[in-house]
Amino acid sequence: MTTLDVDAVQAFVTVADLQSFTRAAELLGSTQGAISVKLKRLEDRLGQRLIERTPRSVRLSAQGAVFIDGAREFLAAHDRALAGVFSARRHFGLGIAAHVAGPEVPTLLARLNAHDPGLTIEVRMDTSRVLLDAFDRGELDAAIIRREDDRRDGEVLGPEHFGWFAAPQFAHRQGEPLRLAALAPACGVRDIATRALDAGSIPWTEVFLGGTSSMVTAAVSAGLAISAFSCRLAPPGTVEVSHRFGLPPLPSTEIVMFSTLTDARSREALRTLATAFREHRPSS
Known part of the structure; x- marks a missing residue:
């Protein structure tokens, strides 16, 4: 032939x-x-x-x-x-962990859309653990999460540093448990914070447990509690208080992007996504 x-x-x-x-x-x-x-x-x-x-x-x-x-x-x-x-329009399922999403996300999505206008971007936000499970089940094309276990695959987008943040007027009385505002028990940042406090033998009590992220931010900004935040995402007007109250340092981790897409067009979209995240995320 x-x-x-x-x-x-x-x-x-x-x-x-x-x-x-x-x-x-x-x-x-x-x-x-x-x-x-x-x-x-x-x-x-x-x-x-x-x-x-x-x-x-x-x-x-x-x-x-x-x-x-x-x-x-x-x-x-x-x-x-x-x-x-x-x-032809294609669908791109993207998961972004709620504790990873910061002010760079609108720029990230705009860059991805400008790169490939034929791409319909479906964004899902949840905890890193939920999104990674969804990715492993094939429900997402890509996921940007905080590394929370020993799994070493994925493309590292950058480091993630944490600190103890409170309003400038927050007062902690010596001898009383530290008032801690935290999300649900499944929250990875909560786990990092409570493990560090326990390892330092620092008594603590939770307020606003299980609340939304906005409730935790409101409690900290109002001076009612202290909380661990990513240094990128600490509420405006709060200050890092680890030295002030003798709190233990919090271990750093990494922001990671997972994807199994292999065709050239999708790989180019992923490169655009990773570049936008690295270029526009604020310095820690």
């Missing part, structure tokens, strides 16, 4: 239309020699001379005149096939 090379057919049609190897090479961003090689390869494959070339003229041969219409249809079908692939 004879198969056709798209580049060779394009070279033939362009030479036929312009009646010049030199102008065809200029239009195709190639060289006259390369165009000649492609045409010779096509003629050898078909077993027919397609172009009659003399020092003064370039014209279709009798066989070339028969082949030219089919060649144009072949190229048009090739262009339609590519247009169908690149114009």
Whole structure:
């Protein structure tokens, strides 16, 4: 079965239309020699001379005149096939951990949309553990989470540092348990904070346990409690108070992106995603 090379057919049609190897090479961003090689390869494959070339003229041969219409249809079908692939809207399921999402997220999504307008981005926000489980089940194409276990795969986007934050007016009486505002028990930051307090033999009590992130932020900003936050995401107006109250340092971790996408278009979208996150996340 004879198969056709798209580049060779394009070279033939362009030479036929312009009646010049030199102008065809200029239009195709190639060289006259390369165009000649492609045409010779096509003629050898078909077993027919397609172009009659003399020092003064370039014209279709009798066989070339028969082949030219089919060649144009072949190229048009090739262009339609590519247009169908690149114009079709695709869905991209992206998970972003709630404790990772910061002010860079709008920029991140805008960059991804500008890179590929045919991409329908479906964003899901939850805890890192829930999103990683969803990714492992195939429910997400990519997930940006905080590393919370010994799993070492995924692309590291950057470090994540933590600190103890409180309102400037927060008061802690010596001998009383430290008032700690925290989210639900499944929260990874809560686990980091409480383990550090227990290891330092510092008594603590939780307030606003199980509340929303906005409730925790409100309690800390109002001076009612202290909480551990990512240094990127500490509430405005709060200050780091670990030295002030003799609190233990909190271990750092990493922000990681997971994905199993392998096609070139998706991989390029992932590179855009990672670059946007690294460029626009505030310094810790």
